[in-house]
Amino acid sequence: MSAERRRFLGALPFLGALLAVGTSSVGALLAVPLARFAMYPLRRKPGEVAWSDIGPTTDLTPLAAPVKMLVEIEQRDGWRKMISTKPVYVTRTAEGRLRVLSAVCPHLGCSVAWNDSRRQFSCPCHVGVFAEDGALVSGPPPRGMDELDSTVEDGRLKVRYQYFRQLVTTREIIA
Amino acid sequence: MSRLVDWLDRRTGLQHLLREALGEAIPGGARLAYVFGSGLLLVFLSQVITGVFLALYYVPSADHAHVTVAYMVKEVASGSFLRSLHAYGSSAMIIVVLLHVAQTLIYGSYKGAREILWMAGCVLFALVLGMAFTGYLLPWDQKAYFATAVGTNILGEVPLIGEWLQRLVRGGADMGTLTVSRFFVAHVFLIPGAIFAFVGLHVFLFRKAGPAGPPSVEAGRQRTELFYPRQLLMDVGFAVTIMVCLGAIAWMWPAELGPEANPADTRFLPRPEWYYVPVFQWLKYWKGSSAVVGIVIIPAIVAVFFVGLPFFDRSPERAPSKRPVTVGAFVAVLLSLALLGVLSVVEDRRDPAIAEQLAAQREVDRQFTAEPFEPEESPASLKTAKAALADPATARGKAIYEAQSCDACHGDAGQGTPGASALIGLAAKYPADELQRVLKIPTQEMTDGGMMPVDISDDDLRVLVAYVNALR
Numbered sequence: 001m002s003a004e005r006r007r008f009l010g011a012l013p014f015l016g017a018l019l020a021v022g023t024s025s026v027g028a029l030l031a032v033p034l035a036r037f038a039m040y041p042l043r044r045k046p047g048e049v050a051w052s053d054i055g056p057t058t059d060l061t062p063l064a065a066p067v068k069m070l071v072e073i074e075q076r077d078g079w080r081k082m083i084s085t086k087p088v089y090v091t092r093t094a095e096g097r098l099r100v101l102s103a104v105c106p107h108l109g110c111s112v113a114w115n116d117s118r119r120q121f122s123c124p125c126h127v128g129v130f131a132e133d134g135a136l137v138s139g140p141p142p143r144g145m146d147e148l149d150s151t152v153e154d155g156r157l158k159v160r161y162q163y164f165r166q167l168v169t170t171r172e173i174i175a
Numbered sequence: 176m177s178r179l180v181d182w183l184d185r186r187t188g189l190q191h192l193l194r195e196a197l198g199e200a201i202p203g204g205a206r207l208a209y210v211f212g213s214g215l216l217l218v219f220l221s222q223v224i225t226g227v228f229l230a231l232y233y234v235p236s237a238d239h240a241h242v243t244v245a246y247m248v249k250e251v252a253s254g255s256f257l258r259s260l261h262a263y264g265s266s267a268m269i270i271v272v273l274l275h276v277a278q279t280l281i282y283g284s285y286k287g288a289r290e291i292l293w294m295a296g297c298v299l300f301a302l303v304l305g306m307a308f309t310g311y312l313l314p315w316d317q318k319a320y321f322a323t324a325v326g327t328n329i330l331g332e333v334p335l336i337g338e339w340l341q342r343l344v345r346g347g348a349d350m351g352t353l354t355v356s357r358f359f360v361a362h363v364f365l366i367p368g369a370i371f372a373f374v375g376l377h378v379f380l381f382r383k384a385g386p387a388g389p390p391s392v393e394a395g396r397q398r399t400e401l402f403y404p405r406q407l408l409m410d411v412g413f414a415v416t417i418m419v420c421l422g423a424i425a426w427m428w429p430a431e432l433g434p435e436a437n438p439a440d441t442r443f444l445p446r447p448e449w450y451y452v453p454v455f456q457w458l459k460y461w462k463g464s465s466a467v468v469g470i471v472i473i474p475a476i477v478a479v480f481f482v483g484l485p486f487f488d489r490s491p492e493r494a495p496s497k498r499p500v501t502v503g504a505f506v507a508v509l510l511s512l513a514l515l516g517v518l519s520v521v522e523d524r525r526d527p528a529i530a531e532q533l534a535a536q537r538e539v540d541r542q543f544t545a546e547p548f549e550p551e552e553s554p555a556s557l558k559t560a561k562a563a564l565a566d567p568a569t570a571r572g573k574a575i576y577e578a579q580s581c582d583a584c585h586g587d588a589g590q591g592t593p594g595a596s597a598l599i600g601l602a603a604k605y606p607a608d609e610l611q612r613v614l615k616i617p618t619q620e621m622t623d624g625g626m627m628p629v630d631i632s633d634d635d636l637r638v639l640v641a642y643v644n645a646l647r
C-alpha cells in the first residue's frame with residue numbers, strides 16, 4: 001500500500017502540471033468571453049447622451065424670436081428604447097450663433113412658455129420670468145434657463161437633451 | 176505549503192477523497208474508449224455555465240425573447256460567441272451521448288449487475304434530448320417557432336391523452352408566450368435539476384459496480400491499472416479537445432439568429448436541428464389513422480428494448496462478435512436513423528420549390544444576423560402615443576391641451592412634472608363628466624396646487640377630456 005501510494009503521489013507533479021495547463025487554458029478560453037459578456041453594461045458610460053436632430057439650420061435663419069421646437073430623444077435601457085418628445089427653444093445670439101434652451105424651468109420643472117408680446121419667457125407655475133436669452137429676470141427660479149449642448153452637423157442643428165438639478169444656482173447635469 | 180495541505184486534509188479528508196477518486200482500478204488498463212462519460216460531464220458543465228450567463232440578458236416571453244437574444248448576440252460583448260458555444264454545445268452533447276452509448280453497447284458494459292446504472296443512463300439520454308428540444312424554442316425566431324410547432328403537434332397524435340398533453344406542454348391550444356415560459360422553466364430548472372440528480376445516481380452506481388473493462392474478460396484479468404494517471408490524462412485530453420473544437424467552430428461560424436417568429440407566415444417550411452431530422456423524416460411516413468403506429472407504438476417498442484436491454488440480454492458474454500443480435504440491432508437502428516436523415520436531405524434537394532424556399536429561409540436568417548441591433552420600443556414610447564392620436568378627436572384634444580398650456584405643468588404627454596400631478600390613468604378614477612366639471616371649476620385642493628379653471632367651450636372641453644382619457 002505505501003509503495004503504491006508513493007508511486008501514486010510521485011507521478012503527481014509532472015502530470016499534474018500538464019493537466020493544470022490543459023484545463024486552465026480551456027478555463028481561460030471560456031472565462032474571458034464570460035467576463036466580457038457579464039460586464040458589458042459597465043462599458044456604457046453614465047450620462048452618455050445621444051445627439052437628437054432638431055432640423056436644418058436653413059429653417060432657423062430668420063430668427064426674430066425664440067422658437068419652440070420638439071426634439072425626439074431616445075433613451076436606451078438595455079435592449080429597450082424609449083422615445084419621447086421634449087420641447088426646446090432655439091434662439092440666436094447677437095453674433096448669430098444658434099443656442100438651444102431647455103424649456104424645463106430651473107425652479108420646479110414646469111414648461112416655460114414664450115410670450116411674444118412681452119418678448120420674455122414666463123413660467124406658468126410660479127411666475128418665473130426670463131429674458132429673451134434665457135437669463136433670469138424675476139420670480140422664484142434660482143438661475144436662468146439652461147442651455148443645452150448643441151452642434152451643427154451637415155447643415156442640421158443637433159442637441160444633446162439633458163436634465164439639470166432644480167433649485168440650485170448653478171447648472172448641474174443629472175441623469 | 177505542505178503544512179497547509181496537511182491542515183486542509185485533516186479538516187476535509189481531501190487526500191482520501193482524491194485517492195478514492197483517482198485510485199480506481201481499471202481492469203485491462205486505461206483506454207481511449209472510456210473517455211466519453213467524463214467528456215459528456217464536461218460539455219454539460221460548459222452548457223450550464225454558458226446557459227447561466229445567457230440568462231443574464233434573456234427574457235422568457237413571446238414579446239421579449241427574440242429581442243433579448245438579438246441584443247446579446249449583436250450588441251453584448253462576446254454574446255455571439257457564447258450563444259454559439261451553447262447552441263453548438265447541444266449538438267456536442269448529442270454526439271458524445273451517442274458515442275458513450277455505442278461504447279457501452281459494443282463493449283457489453285451494461286452487463287454484470289448494472290441494470291439500474293444502464294437505466295439511469297437511458298433517463299439521462301432522454302433528458303439530454305429534452306434539453307435540446309426545449310432550448311431550441313427559446314430564441315423565438317422563425318425556425319425555432321415552426322420546428323417546435325411541429326414537435327408539439329406530434330404530441331397531439333398520442334392516443335387518449337394526446338390533446339391534453341399538447342395543451343399542457345404549450346400552455347394552451349396554440350403556441351404563444353405561455354409556451355416560452357414553460358419551455359424556459361423546463362430548460363432551465365426542471366430538466367437540469369433532473370440531470371444533476373441522475374448524473375449523481377449514474378456516477379454513484381458506476382463507482383459501486385466498478386469499471387467493466389474490456390469485452391474480453393481474460394484481457395481484463397491480466398492486468399489492472401489505476402485511473403490516475405493515464406486514464407485521467409486521456410479523459411481530460413478528450414474533454415479539452417472537444418471544448419477547443421467547439422470554441423473554434425463557435426468562433427469561426429457563429430450560430431445564426433433568424434427574424435422574430437411570425438405565426439401568420441404560412442410559407443415557412445419547418446426543419447428541425449440535424450439530430451431530430453431522422454425523426455422528422457420518419458413521421459412523414461405515418462399519416463392519418465396509422466400515425467399511432469409510427470408515433471407511439473414503434474418508438475415505444477424500441478424504447479422498451481433499449482431501456483430493458485440488461486434484462487433481455489442476460490448472458491455473461493460480452494465480446495461484440497458473439498452478440499450478433501444486440502450489436503446488429505443497435506447498428507441497424509443507427510443506420511436507419513442515418514438513412515432517414517439522408518432521405519430527408521435528398522427529398523428537400525429534389526423538390527425545386529422546397530429547395531428554393533429553404534434557401535430563401537437561410538438567406539433571410541443570414542441577413543437578419545448581419546443587420547445591426549434594433550432595440551425594442553417601450554410601450555410608453557412615441558409610437559403608441561402617435562397611435563393614440565390616430566383618432567381625430569384625441570388629436571384635436573392634444574392641440575387644445577397644448578394651446579391651454581396644460582403641458583407646461585402636467586408634462587407634454589400628461590406624465591406630470593414637479594409642478595403638477597400626472598394625468599395618465601385619471602380616466603380610471605373619474606368618469607368623463609366628472610372630469611369636465613372639475614376642469615371648469617377646480618376643487619379647492621386643485622386650486623391650492625396652482626390649477627387654473629379651463630375656460631373653453633363645452634365641445635372643446637369634451638375633446639380635451641377625450642385626449643386626457645387616451646393618455647397612456
Ligand code: FES
Nearest residue numbers: 105107108123128
Ligand atoms: S416651476 Fe417655473 S417658476 Fe416655479
